[in-house]
Amino acid sequence: MTKVQSKAAVEAVFAAVIAAxxxxxxxxxxxxxxxxxxDMPEREARNPATGATIKVxxxxxxxxxxxxxxxxxxxx
Numbered sequence: 187m188t189k190v191q192s193k194a195a196v197e198a199v200f201a202a203v204i205a206a207x208x209x210x211x212x213x214x215x216x217x218x219x220x221x222x223x224x225d226m227p228e229r230e231a232r233n234p235a236t237g238a239t240i241k242v243x244x245x246x247x248x249x250x251x252x253x254x255x256x257x258x259x260x261x262x
Contacts, residue, residue: 207248219252 187195203221206213212222228244252260 207246215253217253217255219250219256221248221250223247224249 199215203213207221207223210223212220214220224247226245226247229242230239231242232239
């Protein structure tokens with residue numbers, strides 16, 4: 187596989203993860219892990235410089251959970 191073909195393959199994987207995240211789904215890559223969207227509720231936070239309380243708007247967060255094979259490879 188050439189460098190250009192490798193780059194296209196990796197970009198296709200990233201595009202699939204982004205498309206699934208936008209639709210609220212999850213993407214699983216066997217042996218690597220799972221990407222999924224988590225809804226984060228609105229919350230209050232504190233500005234460390236001034237101490238003022240501010241509201242942080244609700245948002246969506248992309249999370250990653252590594253597969254058992256990946257965790258075993260890192261710790262084995």
